[in-house]
Amino acid sequence: MKILVTGGAGFIGSHACKLLAQSGHEPIAYDNLRTGHRWAVQFGPFEHGAIGDRERLDDVLARHKPDAVMHFAALAYVGESVTHPGQYYRTNTADTLTLLDAMRGADVRNIVFSSTCAIFGEPDRMPISEDTAKHPVNPYGQSKLAVEHILRDYRSAYGINFTALRYFNAAGCDPAGILGEEHDPETHLLPLILHAASGQRDAITIFGDDYDTRDGTCVRDYIHVEDLCSAHLLALERTAEGQSGHFNLGNGNGTSVREAVDAAARVTGKDIPTRIGDRRPGDPPTLVADASHARETLGWKPQYEDIETMIKHTWDWQQEHRYRYILKDGEA
Numbered sequence: 612m613k614i615l616v617t618g619g620a621g622f623i624g625s626h627a628c629k630l631l632a633q634s635g636h637e638p639i640a641y642d643n644l645r646t647g648h649r650w651a652v653q654f655g656p657f658e659h660g661a662i663g664d665r666e667r668l669d670d671v672l673a674r675h676k677p678d679a680v681m682h683f684a685a686l687a688y689v690g691e692s693v694t695h696p697g698q699y700y701r702t703n704t705a706d707t708l709t710l711l712d713a714m715r716g717a718d719v720r721n722i723v724f725s726s727t728c729a730i731f732g733e734p735d736r737m738p739i740s741e742d743t744a745k746h747p748v749n750p751y752g753q754s755k756l757a758v759e760h761i762l763r764d765y766r767s768a769y770g771i772n773f774t775a776l777r778y779f780n781a782a783g784c785d786p787a788g789i790l791g792e793e794h795d796p797e798t799h800l801l802p803l804i805l806h807a808a809s810g811q812r813d814a815i816t817i818f819g820d821d822y823d824t825r826d827g828t829c830v831r832d833y834i835h836v837e838d839l840c841s842a843h844l845l846a847l848e849r850t851a852e853g854q855s856g857h858f859n860l861g862n863g864n865g866t867s868v869r870e871a872v873d874a875a876a877r878v879t880g881k882d883i884p885t886r887i888g889d890r891r892p893g894d895p896p897t898l899v900a901d902a903s904h905a906r907e908t909l910g911w912k913p914q915y916e917d918i919e920t921m922i923k924h925t926w927d928w929q930q931e932h933r934y935r936y937i938l939k940d941g942e943a
């Protein structure tokens with residue numbers, strides 16, 4: 612299949628393009644490079660454009676005639692969504708409507724959408740299954756939940772098949788070291804811990820150690836980016852067969868912030884300085900997935916469930932490949 616991959620220059624989208632190409636599909640990366648990187652588009656054509664630009668979308672869809680869209684493009688900083696909610700509703704929700712209308716216009720009937728565990732807010736029961744109540748506590752989560760509603764309505768009104776994949780915490784990177792996670796600013800825990808291990812930052816700040824968890828720090832469900840991508844491939848096939856649905860994607864293993872620091876110290880052999888900071892507003896104490904629906908219905912089997920493996924892949928990327936690409940692209 613030909614797949615238009617919005618956000619194909621970003622962290623998860625670029626890894627998806629690699630897996631699509633390896634599986635015999637043709638990915639076309641569509642990205643405005645707001646947080647993505649040109650160097651990360653290596654597995655098919657690149658189309659520079661914004662998902663809110665209908666003219667550009669019409670042109671790209673008419674030329675490439677994709678069978679489906681994988682929609683990763685979004686703004687994804689929770690804190691920024693609180694201070695700049697308009698940008699989040701515009702890009703993540705309103706611009707997704709533009710994308711869906713362009714798909715209708717070009718008769719593209721299938722979409723796999725990057726949703727998030729942030730749609731659930733702060734549930735009091737773990738693990739989180741698909742039917743857990745959805746009460747997002749920030750505009751980022753709201754902007755994504757709104758898209759899930761729009762997808763449901765576009766399916767019944769216009770027959771656009773969709774799969775919404777609700778990722779928990781994406782982590783790790785390409786084990787072959789071709790692609791990696793490069794965000795500026797970086798806000799995600801595991802890359803930041805490794806910056807502290809390598810001395811790029813002086814310490815990792817633990818956002819609160821007085822939560823009601825086993826060691827007082829927040830617990831998250833880290834899921835390897837390649838495992839997310841394999842779920843996309845399975846979801847794509849199911850969507851293209853005319854089925855729609857929602858799936859939570861995580862390992863079901865909770866890792867606390869302290870446990871992540873300890874695991875990184877074991878993997879890198881370095882001392883990792885920590886300091887205790889305030890709680891970060893909007894952080895639920897624990898978020899852990901029940902992904903049995905994805906395992907049973909999609910036949911999804913994560914390959915890299917161990918947090919140390921995810922850390923090792925990111926560490927190798929940071930140590931060996933990062934600067935080569937940054938210098939190549941003149942982005943340093």
Ligand SMILES: NC(=O)c1ccc[n+]([C@@H]2O[C@H](COP(=O)([O-])OP(=O)(O)OC[C@H]3O[C@@H](n4cnc5c(N)ncnc54)[C@H](O)[C@@H]3O)[C@@H](O)[C@H]2O)c1
Pocket residue numbers: 617618619620621622623624641642643644645646647648660661662663682683684685686687702706725726727728777778779780781782794
């Ligand atoms: N990283 C995670 O832990 C995580 C968890 C849950 C959900 N998600 C979702 O997964 C998707 C990918 O996340 P990521 O971590 O790869 O983020 P990312 O920032 O690395 O990738 C997003 C990509 O979208 C592009 N983009 C942004 N706005 C655009 C626009 N208006 N038009 C075209 N392109 C645009 C960016 O340039 C970037 O390449 C997002 O939708 C995010 O909300 C991520």
Ligand SMILES: O=c1ccn([C@@H]2O[C@H](COP(=O)(O)OP(=O)(O)O[C@H]3O[C@H](CO)[C@H](O)[C@H](O)[C@H]3O)[C@@H](O)[C@H]2O)c(=O)[nH]1
Pocket residue numbers: 687688689727728729778779780798799800801803815816817818819829830831868891894
């Ligand atoms: O310097 C840091 C960074 C993070 N954390 C803690 O580490 C955990 C993980 O934080 P991340 O910022 O790496 O990820 P989030 O759990 O905030 O993930 C949220 O944001 C992501 C997008 O960036 C996804 O959408 C995800 O679904 C959503 O829950 C949190 O408990 C956070 O408080 C720290 O202690 N110190």
